[in-house]
Amino acid sequence: MQFKAKFKPGNLLKKNLTVYFAFIAIFVFFSVYLGSTFLSVNNILNITRQTAMISVMAIGMTFVIGSGMIDLSIGSTTALSAMVVALVLRSTNNIFLGLIAGLAVGATVGAVNGFLVTKTKIPAFLTTLGTMQVVRGLAMRTTNNQAVPILNDDFTFIFGVGDIGGIPVLLFWTVFFAIIGYFLLNRFSFGRHVLATGGNEAATKFSGINTDWIKIKVMVLSGVLASFAGILYAGRLQAGRHTFGEGDELSVIAAVILGGTSIAGGNGSIMGAIIGSVLMGVINNGLTLAGLPVADRTIVSGAIIILATAITNRTKIKKAFKRKESDDGK
Amino acid sequence: MDYILEMKDICKSFGGVAALKNADLQLEKGHILSLIGGNGAGKSTLMKILTGVYTRDSGEILLDGKPVSFRSYDEAGKAGIRMIFQEFSLVPTLTVYENVFLSNEKKTKARLLDKTAMIAKTKELLESLGMDISPEAEVGSLSVGYCQMVEIAKALSTDAKILVLDEPTASLSDNEVNILFQTIRRLKEQGVSMIYISHRMNEILEISDDVLILRDGQVVAAEKADALTIPDIISHMLGDSVEKSFAWVPRKNPPSNETMLEAKDLKISGMDEPVSFDIKKGEILGIAGLMGSGRTEILQALFGMRKCESGTISIDGEEIKIRRVKDAIKAGVALVPENRRTEGLVLEHTVKENAILPVLERLKGRLLVSEKRADIMVTDKVRELNVKTDGIHKVISLLSGGNQQKIVIAKWLASEPKVLLLDEPTAGIDIGAKGEITEIIRNFADAGNSVIIVSSELVELMAVCDRILIAYKGRITGEFDRTEIASEEVLQHAIQG
Secondary structure: OOOOOOOOHHHHHOOOOHHHHHHHHHHHHHHHHHHHHOOOHHHHHHHHHHHHHHHHHHHHHHHHHHOOOOOOOHHHHHHHHHHHHHHHHHHHOOHHHHHHHHHHHHHHHHHHHHHHHHHOOOOHHHHHHHHHHHHHHHHHHHHOOOOEEOOOHHHHHHHHHOEEOOEEHHHHHHHHHHHHHHHHHHOOHHHHHHHHHHHOHHHHHHOOOOHHHHHHHHHHHHHHHHHHHHHHHHHHHOEEOOOOOOOHHHHHHHHHHHOOOOOOOOOOOHHHHHHHHHHHHHHHHHHHHOOOOHHHHHHHHHHHHHHHHHHHHHHHHHHHHHHHHHHHOO | OOEEEEEEEEEEEEOOEEEEEEEEEEEEOOOEEEEEOOOOOOHHHHHHHHOOOOOOOEEEEEEOOEEEOOOOHHHHHHOOEEEEOOOOOOOOOOEHHHHHOOOOOOEOOOOOEOHHHHHHHHHHHHHHOOOOOOOOOEHHHOOHHHHHHHHHHHHHHOOOOEEEEEOOOOOOOHHHHHHHHHHHHHHHHOOOEEEEEOOOHHHHHHHOOEEEEEEOOEEEEEEEHHHOOHHHHHHHHHOOOOOHHHOOOOOOOOOOOOEEEEEEEEEEOOOOOOEEEEEEOOOEEEEEOOOOOOHHHHHHHHOOOOOEEEEEEEEOOEEEOOOOHHHHHHOOEEEEOOOHHHHHOOOOOEHHHHHHHHHHHHHEOOOOEOHHHHHHHHHHHHHHOOOOOOOOOOEHHHOOHHHHHHHHHHHHHOOOOOEEEEEOOOOOOOHHHHHHHHHHHHHHHHOOOEEEEEOOOHHHHHHHOOEEEEEEOOEEEEEEEHHHOOOHHHHHHHHOO
């Protein structure tokens, strides 16, 4: 018998490797097929710019799905938070105040979601379907559908268009949150509590953990990360618009599932979620460069999501069957 | 004689262990046959073979004199054999008639659902059972007793000839039991034959015509019910051999006189009367009772999973309020829950992840959970409790039941409790692991801690407990010191009320 955990790179990436293979396969395919138009430093950095917001939200969504919930309100939260940031900057020109106000939006939406899910027992899907609409409406309300330009160059540099040493700030932010997310999920007791809640809520309660409180925290985390994604949208596009993040919730969920997190909850991988969202960015970018019209691009990326998820889940489905069989003979 | 069902020489083993040895069963047409036996005696295996869930290794089944062999529950159902399960197979969000005709819907010529016909037929069935339930009521709104009636109606809608009732009264109130018995008698008059499984001997003698007693996979008695008394049944069930592994072992450190935990006039929600009891330091206290007797409720109340309407709990002489699980853990109370799979473990997580769940806060360095300390702690516990696993990073669902249970216990020992509550700690695990778990419990108490065990296996309670409380229908009705219990019969009588 050996009990020592051997260091394997696989442990770091958390067991489910399919997404990494899928990523490599698709990356190699586009590199060969499109050559240097795809495989240039510029294009690669561009992909990281395009996917930063999805990646940041996917980190939060990993916790949400891992704890057995879903959060559909994140796309709308990015919009409301971007609007609020833009408005605060217009009136005060204070980046710090803008940031606080923007993040407060996300924290509030998350807290409301968490409260509704745990106290009124409305399923997360319905709760966040509702708040998604309400928050989107509020974003429109702030300025009567008008966009608010952001003229503070420091803000747009730090949170959007800037490059430091040739590396886009958006990539820095992605890495920054990925590291925080990784530690939070894998090395803090909070992460273990989250996955245990998603894996078996009753057993977690029996272990003395307040699962309601865990769920509220997870929703707040998701809201805060979504509002940060909103800040990045505002920085990158140098404005607040109520249309930001429309449909992002679905791309984020797809990225997380693609990354090996089970939709049923109980497990989760931050690395997987990041790779999942970059993979979707790569597909979109590659298909665009290949000259596919929007319609075809949409069809192909949908099909790829289904295919990749099917492959990612294949091992899991097999395992589930095995478990069932061994249950029968007692 | 006119047998509707005969099972002859049925043998079945699992992985080399014989679960049934040449079992015979004869059911007369229109009779009620009761099946009695301890846990693991082979009752459920025999019924699973009858209903096509398991295949037999050898033997013969004759239905109406013709040999049959069912490959699935569905096939058995089509032949007229239906089982009413303990956990009802009803969909709570559908109405009564929708449940009754689920998978067997009546349709009109146009292939649409024939709602009128289904409602009429359901009404007729329920009336024949003497039940006044609206066919259009939602099942989720009905009480357990009524759900059972719906379940029976569902079985009858397919013209069942033989009904197997698996512990039908376990979660019923007295009044509901009476109604069920009236229904059973009515069905009998209509010519339905029934196999009735129960641990409640009074009820068995009241309702059945014939009794079949199983022990260790063998039929030890097949008699007319009126020729039997409860003592007869108990002595058949137990036989004369008491298993050696469950013999009482003298404790290294006998319980002290100091009180560890005291519950005073504790009115637990869901129980009829307030309960009072105490446990000494180093004592192992058993609670014996049938399902629904309140045994689980007592443990849940001490662990903060169930509300107490009044009364006090004190530990070490200090009165404490246990409102939530957290309060209980802080006070040094731990619970190994009744259902390991749904309440004890996160099955898809690893041994280590499960074992450290309640103690993560303690494994923290300044900020992060120390993986090293977690590994050391879990590895130690795995060795100490002799858990058979390839490693602490193995997914726990791949371990055997006994080893899974050891992890549930490990998880709580790690929190260093003073009072360990165990609800059916050895249910569904093999005999070797049972012995080991018994030993773990003894060692824990020898260290000056207290233990409360709830178990349906009375021999097991007798093997470890210093004292046993009897729970019956939501009350504590008796208390035995270890020395007062001459044999398992004494306890069996006590829990039958």
